[in-house]
Amino acid sequence: MEKIDLATSSLRELNERLQQQSEVTNEKQWEVVNPKGAHAIAVGLNAPLELLIKGSTGYYCAGMNQHAQITVQGSVGPGVCENMMSGSVFIEGDASQYAGATGHGGLLTIKGNAASRCGISMKGINIVVHGNIGHMSAFMGQSGNLVVLGNAGDALGDSLYEARLFIRGKVSSLGADCIEKEMRPEHREILQDLLTKSGADANVADFKRYGSARKLYNFDIDNAGDY
Amino acid sequence: MCGIVGLFLKDKSLEPELGSLLTDMLVTMSDRGPDSAGIAIYNNLKKQGSKITIQSMNPVEDFKEIKAQLTQLSGADLEVRIVDTHAIITLDSNYKDKIKQILKSSFANLRIMSIGDSIEIYKEVGLPEEVADRFELSKMVGSHGVGHTRMATESAVTTLGAHPFSTGEDQCLVHNGSLSNHNSLRRKLARLGVNCETDNDTEVAAAYITHKMNDGFNLGDALNAGISDLDGFYTFLVGTKNGFGVLRDPIACKPAVLAETEQYVAFGSEYRALVNLPNIDHAKIWEPEPATVYFWEH
Structure with missing residues (x-):
């Protein structure tokens, strides 16, 4: 196992070493110690590494991740897994705002709570939050799934496209064009799969599904006065 | 930011x-x-009355006689501690308003950063x-x-x-x-x-x-x-x-x-x-x- 101590190595050194690994690397196990809230830890990885970060991180941890499995033994700052493409990221603590923003793929699991704008403009990523999420989550979400075991803040799924939102707890309010929808067998299957993959102990039957009413997709002449 | x-x-x-x-x-x-x-x-760990923090762009000149000048104008018993471009005036609370007036009317080069029993403010560019x-x-x-x-x-x-x-x-x-x-x-x-x-x-x-x-x-x-x-x-x-x-x-x-x-x-x-x-x-x-x-x- 490779171990990098951020008390003695620079962030640039860490990210260069991680980014240099090829898809067939033998050096799969990595550990980062003393992250001390630093920004941009483990961004742009492009190999099936297993990375353990021992402590809390700052902004943009695991951004643009492809293939790597990353675990953070702590909390993460704003923009964790921003634009993630694939792989999986597991946060043991809380996540700050816009977790998983614009993510195209992969699985982001947050054991604690996520703040506002979780999954904003998500484009295929799966996000499972074991705690609560803040306001404006999944704003303009295009595809992928957001699963929340706790409660959701105000304006959930505002201007939503085709992302699916599964919420077990209370929703403070729904955003424009977001409605509760029927939970069909295919949705239960997707949800069960994500709960299992993210290690969540929850019953599919306790969740409600929310999605787009699709009324904002096309210009409506009756709304002309609103612009 | x-x-x-x-x-x-x-x-x-x-x-x-x-x-x-x-x-x-x-x-x-x-x-x-x-x-x-x-x-x-x-x-205000020593409960020492009130404090006024003042600042000057030209502290060497402006603070040179400040203690004597303020004492003379107010009659207050006060202490002045100079910290770079700032100075902390420590005084009996009863003289707080009087000193504030004097600073405003007679010392155009000085700025009051804070007044109170506990607060001291220090701020600069850089x-x-x-x-x-x-x-x-x-x-x-x-x-x-x-x-x-x-x-x-x-x-x-x-x-x-x-x-x-x-x-x-x-x-x-x-x-x-x-x-x-x-x-x-x-x-x-x-x-x-x-x-x-x-x-x-x-x-x-x-x-x-x-x-x-x-x-x-x-x-x-x-x-x-x-x-x-x-x-x-x-x-x-x-x-x-x-x-x-x-x-x-x-x-x-x-x-x-x-x-x-x-x-x-x-x-x-x-x-x-x-x-x-x-x-x-x-x-x-x-x-x-x-x-x-x-x-x-x-």
Whole structure:
């Protein structure tokens, strides 16, 4: 196992070493110690590494991740897994705002709570939050799934496209064009799969599904006065 | 962008370390605000009357005879401690208003940074580390303090445009964000007799809080009223004689992290600012909710 101590190595050194690994690397196990809230830890990885970060991180941890499995033994700052493409990221603590923003793929699991704008403009990523999420989550979400075991803040799924939102707890309010929808067998299957993959102990039957009413997709002449 | 830090001590044994802990937090936030920095430190551990912090662009000249001049004009028994471009006047509380009048009428070169029983404010243009070194912030002792690293948006990079802003006795406010209704609110407050000295948006927020507290609101109620009256982006940290309070706007774009242990409550714009605090690994750490007031008092 490779171990990098951020008390003695620079962030640039860490990210260069991680980014240099090829898809067939033998050096799969990595550990980062003393992250001390630093920004941009483990961004742009492009190999099936297993990375353990021992402590809390700052902004943009695991951004643009492809293939790597990353675990953070702590909390993460704003923009964790921003634009993630694939792989999986597991946060043991809380996540700050816009977790998983614009993510195209992969699985982001947050054991604690996520703040506002979780999954904003998500484009295929799966996000499972074991705690609560803040306001404006999944704003303009295009595809992928957001699963929340706790409660959701105000304006959930505002201007939503085709992302699916599964919420077990209370929703403070729904955003424009977001409605509760029927939970069909295919949705239960997707949800069960994500709960299992993210290690969540929850019953599919306790969740409600929310999605787009699709009324904002096309210009409506009756709304002309609103612009 | 801007950086905010704050530390409220519950454990008196940490009071001698307040300056060094806050300095470390402040310098860590240099990336968020490299143009100027400031700190408000609350220290009335010896119950020594009142303090007025003054600032001069030309301290060698302006502070040379200041003690004798003020004594002669006021008849007060006072002490003056010069710290770089700032000086702290310590005096009997009964002479506070008189000295304030004298400073305003007879010393045009001097600026009053703060007045109160506990508060001292130090702020200057420059990198936070340089500002901290100039004032030897790391040696300061106190019960609580707030600090700010500035990246200017709404007004010029000047000493007076730096935070914290103090508009009432023992009160100060630091701000990350920008207010959009500060000009109209400044005019409204002026009509009520509350005047701001700069064009800065944050000073208006500070004056607003002071105005509300003068009307009998406590810090929590004053901040709550601000949610409807202050428009824009903000994370505020407000210092008072006994403690500090935190408020984020309802959209909550501007970052904020709180940490609490049995020894202290700490605030940082980023978790990075808190990592060297004692026992931080066992602290309760959370992000303050939007439009929700948090405050701690001794």
